[in-house]
Amino acid sequence: MQSLELPLVLFTVFSQAAIGLTLMRAIRVSAGGPSGDAQREWRVIAGLMVVGMIGSLFHLGHPLGAPRAVTHLGSAWLSREVLFAGLFTGVAVIAALALIKENTTALVWIAAILGLGVITSAGMTYAPPALPAINNALPTMFFLTSAVILGAGFGSWFAGKERQPLMTRIFTTALVVGLVLNLIAPCVWISGGTVMHMTGKAWFASGFYWTHLAVLIACLAVLWKNKTIPTWLPVLALLGELAGRAGFFADTIHTATNIGGLY
Amino acid sequence: MQKQYAFLVDSERCIGCFTCAMACRNYYHQEEGIIWRQVYPLAEEIYPHRERAFFSLACNHCANPACLNVCPVNAYTKREKDGVVVHHQDKCIGCGNCIRSCPYGAPKYNPVAKRAEKCSMCHERLDADLKPACVQACPTDALQLIDLAELHQTNEVQYPAGFPKMESVNPSTRFILPQMPKMVRR
Numbered sequence: 001m002q003s004l005e006l007p008l009v010l011f012t013v014f015s016q017a018a019i020g021l022t023l024m025r026a027i028r029v030s031a032g033g034p035s036g037d038a039q040r041e042w043r044v045i046a047g048l049m050v051v052g053m054i055g056s057l058f059h060l061g062h063p064l065g066a067p068r069a070v071t072h073l074g075s076a077w078l079s080r081e082v083l084f085a086g087l088f089t090g091v092a093v094i095a096a097l098a099l100i101k102e103n104t105t106a107l108v109w110i111a112a113i114l115g116l117g118v119i120t121s122a123g124m125t126y127a128p129p130a131l132p133a134i135n136n137a138l139p140t141m142f143f144l145t146s147a148v149i150l151g152a153g154f155g156s157w158f159a160g161k162e163r164q165p166l167m168t169r170i171f172t173t174a175l176v177v178g179l180v181l182n183l184i185a186p187c188v189w190i191s192g193g194t195v196m197h198m199t200g201k202a203w204f205a206s207g208f209y210w211t212h213l214a215v216l217i218a219c220l221a222v223l224w225k226n227k228t229i230p231t232w233l234p235v236l237a238l239l240g241e242l243a244g245r246a247g248f249f250a251d252t253i254h255t256a257t258n259i260g261g262l263y
Numbered sequence: 264m265q266k267q268y269a270f271l272v273d274s275e276r277c278i279g280c281f282t283c284a285m286a287c288r289n290y291y292h293q294e295e296g297i298i299w300r301q302v303y304p305l306a307e308e309i310y311p312h313r314e315r316a317f318f319s320l321a322c323n324h325c326a327n328p329a330c331l332n333v334c335p336v337n338a339y340t341k342r343e344k345d346g347v348v349v350h351h352q353d354k355c356i357g358c359g360n361c362i363r364s365c366p367y368g369a370p371k372y373n374p375v376a377k378r379a380e381k382c383s384m385c386h387e388r389l390d391a392d393l394k395p396a397c398v399q400a401c402p403t404d405a406l407q408l409i410d411l412a413e414l415h416q417t418n419e420v421q422y423p424a425g426f427p428k429m430e431s432v433n434p435s436t437r438f439i440l441p442q443m444p445k446m447v448r449r
């Protein structure tokens with residue numbers, strides 16, 4: 001087991017919840033009709049981002065140097081992630097403070113595009129060659145799935161009654177995709193090279209992994225029984241995503257752990 | 264090809280004495296638990312004999328260093344004159360992205376300075392026409408400093424078994440493989 005990276009767990013999951021909410025808001029706005037209490041939703045989005053960004057500072061040895069993290073945009077995906085996250089937070093804070101009207105769509109779409117930029121750059125940041133199991137598009141897929149699960153789940157708090165079925169459909173689909181993705185990935189790793197195989201075994205032996213799967217299944221079971229999203233269900237989904245993300249950081253094996261052994 | 268200094272690890276000569284690792288520690292006085300140069304024994308699947316074989320490894324001063332590419336604050340530079348990858352600790356904010364990204368685990372986290380650090384190939388010594396501390400200390404000449412621009416390749420290999428093959432970063436370290444022991448029958 002490697003480092004749990006709790007600040008990064010909080011930052012990635014909270015920011016993805018905020019981005020997911022923005023994406024769901026964009027979908028509701030483009031679908032026409034009332035899209036819920038805009039300002040309250042923007043406040044939650046901005047609040048999640050601010051808490052996540054503050055949380056991420058605890059990951060740094062020298063948090064006061066954080067503003068310098070955007071100085072290598074040419075090749076460092078982490079710099080691009082910080083830039084996109086900063087811009088997204090800025091737009092969310094402006095929207096939260098500016099009494100956004102119901103039909104203001106431009107800001108929603110700008111925020112949605114910036115949010116997708118955060119997810120893509122975070123996906124690339126956490127897909128280094130040193131972690132062969134996730135040196136691919138998987139982190140981006142995991143992050144996007146988390147964003148849609150949390151966005152649709154918490155989005156149900158803000159969507160009107162007529163949009164609840166839409167939120168429920170998106171939430172259910174994202175849960176199924178998340179479940180399939182999390183079941184297939186370690187199974188594929190088991191048949192990969194030595195370090196991928198080690199990662200697959202570490203994930204299967206991890207309490208974080210099974211907690212995440214159990215929460216995804218429990219959410220699906222509740223939806224199957226209720227047909228709508230109960231108010232408390234997004235909170236359970238959030239706990240599941242936090243557990244899954246902790247496993248993502250703690251149980252993915254680094255190539256350096258096997259130096260001297262066969263790869 | 265531009266000048267590119269590299270470590271040549273001769274596993275036929277290496278006796279696993281850790282003098283190179285100790286010389287590095289003696290020279291830089293790293294914090295407890297931080298090791299820039301490590302001696303790795305080869306697994307039995309690679310060298311299946313009673314006599315063991317070793318790889319002495321530190322930073323590989325890669326042609327396309329992962330640490331340099333992922334560092335968000337430009338704390339790494341690759342010297343044009345000799346290809347040595349230098350970490351500038353004063354710029355480092357301790358995000359750990361280089362540690363997570365280097366496939367060879369070269370950068371380490373210093374919990375006291377709260378920043379990363381790694382082997383710099385003793386570039387100050389190189390500038391004074393001295394060998395790196397580890398190379399100078401090796402009692403069997405198993406660790407040597409070479410210039411890849413002048414290396415006329417014979418039996419050196421870049422990716423031996425036991426060393427991650429990462430073509431994207433193109434590590435500079437070269438290896439001479441340990442020979443199989445001779446069987447003597449009565």
